[in-house]
Amino acid sequence: MMKLWGGRFTKETNQLVHNFNSSISFDQKFYRQDIMGSIAHATMLAKQGIISEDEKKLIVDGLTNIMEDIENGTLEITGEYEDIHSFVESKLIERIGDTGKKLHTGRSRNDQVALDMKLYIRDEIETLDNLLKKLMLTLHRIMKENTETFMPGFTHLQKAQPVTLAHHMGAYFEMFKRDRQRLDDIKKRMNLSPLGSGALAGTTYPLDRNFCASLLGFDGPSLNSMDAVSDRDYLIDLLSSLSTIMMHLSRFSEEIIIWNSNEYQFIDLDDAYSTGSSIMPQKKNPDIAELVRGKTGRVYGALISLLTTMKGLPLAYNKDMQEDKELTFDAIDTVKGCLALFDGMLSTMKFSKKVMEESASKGFINATDAADYLVNKGVPFRDAHSIIGRLVLTCIDKGLSLDQLPLEDYKAISPVFDNDIYEAISLTSCVNKRSTLGAPGKEAMEKVIALNEEYLLNN
Numbered sequence: 001m002m003k004l005w006g007g008r009f010t011k012e013t014n015q016l017v018h019n020f021n022s023s024i025s026f027d028q029k030f031y032r033q034d035i036m037g038s039i040a041h042a043t044m045l046a047k048q049g050i051i052s053e054d055e056k057k058l059i060v061d062g063l064t065n066i067m068e069d070i071e072n073g074t075l076e077i078t079g080e081y082e083d084i085h086s087f088v089e090s091k092l093i094e095r096i097g098d099t100g101k102k103l104h105t106g107r108s109r110n111d112q113v114a115l116d117m118k119l120y121i122r123d124e125i126e127t128l129d130n131l132l133k134k135l136m137l138t139l140h141r142i143m144k145e146n147t148e149t150f151m152p153g154f155t156h157l158q159k160a161q162p163v164t165l166a167h168h169m170g171a172y173f174e175m176f177k178r179d180r181q182r183l184d185d186i187k188k189r190m191n192l193s194p195l196g197s198g199a200l201a202g203t204t205y206p207l208d209r210n211f212c213a214s215l216l217g218f219d220g221p222s223l224n225s226m227d228a229v230s231d232r233d234y235l236i237d238l239l240s241s242l243s244t245i246m247m248h249l250s251r252f253s254e255e256i257i258i259w260n261s262n263e264y265q266f267i268d269l270d271d272a273y274s275t276g277s278s279i280m281p282q283k284k285n286p287d288i289a290e291l292v293r294g295k296t297g298r299v300y301g302a303l304i305s306l307l308t309t310m311k312g313l314p315l316a317y318n319k320d321m322q323e324d325k326e327l328t329f330d331a332i333d334t335v336k337g338c339l340a341l342f343d344g345m346l347s348t349m350k351f352s353k354k355v356m357e358e359s360a361s362k363g364f365i366n367a368t369d370a371a372d373y374l375v376n377k378g379v380p381f382r383d384a385h386s387i388i389g390r391l392v393l394t395c396i397d398k399g400l401s402l403d404q405l406p407l408e409d410y411k412a413i414s415p416v417f418d419n420d421i422y423e424a425i426s427l428t429s430c431v432n433k434r435s436t437l438g439a440p441g442k443e444a445m446e447k448v449i450a451l452n453e454e455y456l457l458n459n
Contacts, residue, residue, distance in 0.1 A: 023084075118193075
């Protein structure tokens with residue numbers, strides 16, 4: 001088996017050591033990024049006169065053919081190689097001969113793997129961003145369709161004040177907008193090329209690092225070679241952002257699970273995104289939401305694992321850093337799968353508008369509006385709060401809601417009340433009076449929806 005480092009060794013690597021040390025089972029994921037980085041490196045070597053133009057062409061053509069053969073299935077990445085770098089280089093040498101041995105001039109696996117990982121993460125951030133945008137488009141559609149769908153808003157899982165479904169969905173729209181902004185921030189901050197840093201101290205060859213960085217779409221080269229090969233901050237940033245995305249999805253999942261229960265019946269999940277019970281034929285379980293909620297811990301674990309790996313490492317590169325890949329790849333794949341499934345579940349979900357509105361009419365969620373009614377009549381808010389508290393007790397004693405309570409009961413507690421109290425505490429009035437930007441009123445929601453539409457068009 002080919003190794004990139006065997007010259008000073010007199011024995012073959014123990015097979016168990018090889019297996020333990022090998023990363024090709026997972027780092028083959030970025031074969032494309034490895035090859036693209038090598039093509040850029042060879043192009044730069046030729047520009048600098050370190051290899052000839054003919055040698056560059058031979059190397060670039062060979063690398064291009066290797067990538068094509070991997071993608072069409074005629075070349076299989078196999079486990080006898082230590083990593084994807086040795087696989088690609090060995091295949092290149094097999095195909096073009098000794099010229100292939102010149103590719104690694106002025107380069108170390110340390111800056112090579114740092115480059116590959118950055119290129120891979122940059123591509124994956126783009127995919128994650130597209131999935132988040134797709135989910136936000138679904139939320140935006142639901143918001144547009146439900147500016148007058150009343151439902152209870154909750155604090156402490158108790159009914160608090162009436163809102164609309166559009167307003168509730170809008171809260172998650174804002175969360176996922178911040179998630180996209182965080183991903184964009186990571187992409188900008190990580191976009192410096194480590195290539196040319198060598199193992200840790202650069203190289204004596206006259207490399208043009210700016211040229212190589214521009215070929216690969218970076219903003220420029222990294223400014224410290226030791227940091228460049230040992231930096232995993234961008235992966236920690238990414239795993240932190242992925243954890244936040246999963247936290248948002250998990251909160252949303254929890255609500256869907258609650259809304260799907262027999263006690264709430266706010267929603268009806270599509271059969272394609274539900275499962276049944278092996279023993280109870282009546283069951284329709286929200287398994288997708290439950291699995292999303294469950295997989296959140298898996299992504300959190302990746303973040304804690306990488307933080308723990310990095311916390312004791314001296315400069316510069318250490319083999320411990322190989323542990324960054326499997327957990328990062330798994331976290332990315334987990335989040336991508338959860339986003340895609342969640343969007344499918346949400347886009348096919350049916351909302352029980354009548355049940356939501358009936359729920360919003362119960363639980364005294366118009367009590368704050370009744371207090372505001374008194375304030376607008378000149379009653380100090382603290383006195384108004386006490387008066388409405390007494391009225392709620394009266395309602396509980398009589399088994400009535402505030403809008404069912406006769407006017408004489410209102411007047412018995414405060415003569416300020418008049419017939420207009422019933423309009424003041426109606427669901428429509430309670431919601432639409434809240435018309436400042438960011439509130440659930442129809443006028444306010446229409447402004448927000450327009451702003452969201454502009455955001456989606458431009459981002």
